[in-house]
Amino acid sequence: MTKIDTFIFDLGGVLIDWNPEYVFLDAFNGDRKKMQWFFDNICTSDWNENQDAGYPLAQGTLDLIKKFPEHKTYIEKFYGEWENMLGGSIEGTVKILNKLVNSNQYKIVALTNWSNETFPIAQKHFEFLKWFEGIVVSGDEKTRKPFKDIYDITLNRFSIKPENAIFIDDNIRNIEAANNLGINGVHFKTPELLIQQLKTYHIHL
Numbered sequence: 001m002t003k004i005d006t007f008i009f010d011l012g013g014v015l016i017d018w019n020p021e022y023v024f025l026d027a028f029n030g031d032r033k034k035m036q037w038f039f040d041n042i043c044t045s046d047w048n049e050n051q052d053a054g055y056p057l058a059q060g061t062l063d064l065i066k067k068f069p070e071h072k073t074y075i076e077k078f079y080g081e082w083e084n085m086l087g088g089s090i091e092g093t094v095k096i097l098n099k100l101v102n103s104n105q106y107k108i109v110a111l112t113n114w115s116n117e118t119f120p121i122a123q124k125h126f127e128f129l130k131w132f133e134g135i136v137v138s139g140d141e142k143t144r145k146p147f148k149d150i151y152d153i154t155l156n157r158f159s160i161k162p163e164n165a166i167f168i169d170d171n172i173r174n175i176e177a178a179n180n181l182g183i184n185g186v187h188f189k190t191p192e193l194l195i196q197q198l199k200t201y202h203i204h205l
Contacts, residue, residue, distance in 0.1 A: 005105075005106060005107060005164045006164055007109075008110070008111050008160070009110045010145075010170060010188070011110055011114065011135075012114065015089060016088075016122065017088050018085055020085050024074070024077070043078045047060065049113060052144050053113075054115075061075060061076060079118070082118055092194075093188075094128050098128070099205050109136070111151075112137055113138045113144045114138060116140045119137050136153060145169070146173050146177035155181075162182035162183045163182055168194065170188045184201070
């Protein structure tokens with residue numbers, strides 16, 4: 001088996017608990033059905049990912065209000081109250097990251113789909129973001145996972161050989177894209193499972 005010398009971490013859903021429900025469940029008075037309809041039809045994941053790829057938040061908000069003026073108040077909440085969607089760190093994964101960093105055996109970077117306008121807010125909240133050798137932010141690169149470009153940027157910027165790297169992400173779509181490029185993708189579900197998954201690469205924490 002090829003020796004693993006690099007870890008590439010996703011951030012949201014792996015190390016950082018980010019969830020629009022923290023804002024919108026209250027906005028919809030606890031009505032999960034209405035909230036889900038809003039996410040499925042108005043502030044969709046595709047719409048949000050467009051901003052993650054560098055489209056201006058203000059313009060993205062205006063575009064959506066033009067399409068759905070009757071939902072203006074709720075649309076404005078998405079980025080207007082974005083900071084309240086940050087629920088804290090996923091402590092179990094932060095401990096794993098800490099062990100990997102302190103082992104001094106690996107190059108450790110992050111690759112995240114994140115607006116370059118909101119990422120500085122996360123940097124103020126989470127001290128562990130300073131532990132990475134570098135972080136590739138989709139909003140800065142004007143592309144995002146699962147597109148090949150952003151993986152190539154990450155591999156080239158940090159001189160990473162795909163076969164020597166483990167990429168950890170909670171989105172199976174992003175894992176499949178990494179696997180297609182020869183990167184060892186690990187689909188994150190829980191910190192406890194991640195510890196077990198890493199054992200298959202002879203990494204014991």
